[in-house]
Amino acid sequence: MSPQPAPCTWALTHKSMPTLLCSCNHTMPIDADAVGDALRESAAAIDAPGKTHHLLCRREIGAFTQALNGSEDVIVACTQEKALFAEVAAQHQGVTAPIHFVNVRETGGWSAGARRDARGFRAKTAALLAVAGLPAPDPVPVVDYRSDGHVLIVGPAERAMPWAERLADQLSVTVLVTGRDRAKGPLVPSMERRWPVHAGELQEVKGWLGTFEVQWRNRNPIDLDRCTRCNACIDVCPEGAIDALYQIDLDACRDHRACVKACGDAMAIDFSRVDAPQALSGQFDLIFDLNDAPAFAQHQPPQGYFHAGADAGSQLTASLALLQMVGEFEKPKFFQYKESICAHGRNGQVGCDACVQVCSASAIASQWKDGRGSVHVTPNLCVGCGACTTACPTGAITYAYPSAPYQGRKLKTLLSTYASAGGRDAVVLLHNGGRGRTLIEQLGRAARIDKAQGVPVNVLPVEVFHAASTGLDLWFAALAYGAARIAILLTEDDAPQYRAMLAEQVAVAQAVLQGLGEPADEAGVVLIDVADAAALDTRLGCADVSGPLRGLRRDMPAATFAVAAAKRETLDFALDHLARHAQATDAVIPLPAGAPFGAITVNRESCTLCMACVGACPSQALRDQAERPVLAMIERNCVQCGLCETTCPESAIALVPRLNLSAEARQSVTLNEAQPFHCIRCNKPFGTAQMVTTMLAKLGAHPAFSGAAAERLKMCSDCRVIDMMQHGERPGAPH
Incomplete structure (x- = not known):
């Protein structure tokens, strides 16, 4: 019998907060009394709105300042005027309570559905307000950066030199000229020596904000750092092979070496560098890359690195960002790693490397000691996308900020409030705070002028740091809490490895739900991959996203368990709840390859019971006995890492991806035995x-x-x- 989790009692200990609702000049059908009733019915831990405001940011600003006089946090249902409210709060005398902002306007208030379904919009508003009242996640260790503004501008001279001129007053500039962009015509640089200038071929760039290490190879006979810009070499060169940037055209040069003689005691010209290029290096805080091809191949380059190429708009954007990257910075350490349950490698064999493959920042690397493999995450390179935590089958890497239990409380609060307030067929729309938020806001504004339907009433947007940071554990938990569907919003700026990984996870989720009896045309988890607001509007309006629920979870009671820190524990709780209310009778559900659940088959004729597979198993799914040769398995522990299969010297093991919901899956089952x-x-x-x-x-x-x-x-x-x-x-x- 599976352990029963304790119900979540977090909301009972949370303090109430004053809440301010505004119809935005009567453009939304908001009824504060009705929303207040909905909040009271749901036992949400915030105060019901006292009244409906219509111009809270203008003539009713006094209601906001009055709310600041209390000791509790304040919830303001407006993000349009966040800066204004923050400014008013800063000028407020006395202690100012923290302010939580929530967007009910673009996320549904301006939609066509809000005008048709007042009850649904009321339930949605109550749910969004309840989530806004949650406290911030618990603090985690931070990752520090320090930048003194020493920037390397690298690229063709015609691109690099003008930007050096523009940025030299604000930043400490060094220029690495990698060639000429002759399409832009001749360039006569400033003769005043204001910053170091090097010329060469970029070899390697590594590091991050404040600690970049750059290596280049110099084949230019003229050392630009020694050169006095006297132009004597240009005067005496018979071929005219030396230009105003003191680059020698080696194809035109005929080895007269008159330039070397003219340079004299400055000793800036040395042709030995042509055949034996100098290997040079430097350390920089920032890099402004104007080369056509970026120095970093990964989708997410390190912080402090800006690639703009030849595009003038990108160059301007990057230059403005550079100016903001001077000082001391910190970010959360987004992950936690538990090596003891990592399935990366045993006995010199690689098992699971999902985190290494999915990381778009190249922040995760494999490491080995005494035949045991683990992974190392460089915190300064990690961008916090959370894709590694989603891909990890064991939960060895977990998302720390915010944690899975915090995200679980958020989803549970959202869905329970929505249901208590009378909402139906809730769709949780997971989106990131960058492009995803922008598309939702654009869609809301288009709906305001009847150019779109807007976000449907039953679609509840949940902003996460990145859409790739949630996976099967939270998806199944949300479905158990009462969500009709989970929709994950992807946009054109998402890394291709995120798309591939999420598609695999969604395929597993759909296979599980269909195995539980859900109709094949009613997917419980869907990907929404769009490039603009119009496409998002079309996709959200489809029946497979926002249509009414018809399948097995239509009348399912909401689960009471709390999301655990351990990924597999949460999956057990959620799947057990879904299975108890399933229509299917078959307890074993086939899954696609790569699923994190399954069993193995053992060829008894080939197996010698050497138990190498037992020693390799990282999740204690495979067991032996000290008394006699027995190979046994607890299927519920298996994560399908494949280490047993690759370790077996007789090739006697094969993986079987499946979800076994029977009691037998938790028991030790003999796979092979002998006298x-x-x-x-x-x-x-x-x-x-x-x-x-x-x-x-x-x-x-x-x-x-x-x-x-x-x-x-x-x-x-x-x-x-x-x-x-x-x-x-x-x-x-x-x-």
Whole structure:
């Protein structure tokens, strides 16, 4: 029998907060009394709105300042005028309570559905307000950066030199000229030496904000840092091979070396660099990359690195960002890692490397010690997308800010409030705070002028740091809490590896739900991949996203468990709840390859019961017995990492991705067993007859075990050594 989780009692201990609702000049059908009733029905831990405001940010601003006089946090249902409210609060005398802002306007208040379904919009508003009243996530360790503004501008001279001129007054500039962009015509740089200038081919860039290490190779005979810009070399070059940027055209140069003589004591020209380029390096806080190809190949480059290429708009945007990157900075350490349950590698074999493959910032690397593999995450490179935590089958990497339990409380509060207030068919729309939020806001504004339907009343937007940061555990938990569907919003700026990983996770979720009896055309988890607000409007209006629920969860009671810090524990709670209310009778659900649930099959004819698979299993799904040769499995523990399959010397193991919901999955089930083989010398059991037969076949040709010496293979390891010491090459008689 599975353990029963305790219900979440967090909301009972949370303090109430004053709430301010505004219709935004009568453009939304907001009724504060009705929303207040909905909040009271849901037992949400915030105060019901006292009245409906219509111009809270203008003539009714006094209601806002009055709310600041209390000791509790204040909830303002407006994000349009967040800056104004913050400014008023800053000027407020006395202690100012923290302010929580929530967007009910673009997320549904301006939609066509809000005008048609007042009750649904009321329930949605109450749910969004209840979530806004949640406290901030618990603090976590931070990652520090320090930048003194030393920027390397790298690229063709015609691009790099003008930007050096513009930025030199605000930043400490160094220029690395990587060539010429002759399409832009001749360039005459400033003759005043204001910053170091190097020329060369970029070799390697690594690091992050404040700690970049750059290596380049200099093939230019003229050392631009030594050069005095006297132009004597230009005057004497008979081929005109030296330009105003002091780059020598080696194809035109005929080796007169008149330039070397003219340079004289400055000693800035050395042609030996042509055949033996100098390897140079430097350390910088920031990098402004104007080359056509970026120095970093990954989708998410390190913080402090800005690639703009030849595009003038991108160059301007990057330059403004550079100016803001001077000082001391910090960000949360977004992840926690528990090596003991990591399935990355055992016995020198790689098992699961999902986190390494999905990381768009190249922040995760494999590391090995004594044959055991683990992963190392560089906190300064991590961008907090959370894709690694979603892909991890064991929960070895977890999202720390915000944590899974916090996200679970958020989803539970949202869905329970919505349902208590009379809402139906709730769709949780997970989106990030960048492009995802922008598309939702654009959609809301289009709906205001009847250019779109807007966000449907039953679609509840939930902003996360990144859409890739949630996975099967939170999706199934939300479905158990009463969500009709989970929709994950992807946009054009999402990394391709995120798309692939989320598509695989969604396929697993859909297979599980269909195995529980959900109709094939009613997916409980869907991906929404759009590039603009119009496409989002169309997709949200489809029946498979916002249509009424028809399947197994239509009348399912909401679960009471709380999301746990351990991923597999949450999955157990959620799947058990869904299974208890399922229509399907088959307890074993086939899943697609790569699913984090499953069993293995063992070819008993090939298996020698060497137990290498048991030693490799990171989740204790495979077990042996000290008394006799038995290979057993607890299927619910299996994460399908494949280490048993790759470790098996006889290739006797195959993975079987499936979800076994029966009680047997939690019990130890024997996969293979045999009678022990007893040592012919001391009679101690030390293996199986099949293992000894296999050793005889494989080692019979070895000099130490050939002929009569093969009898030693029938001895335990201790007796084998004793026999070799007593009898040398001739085995002794069995005792």
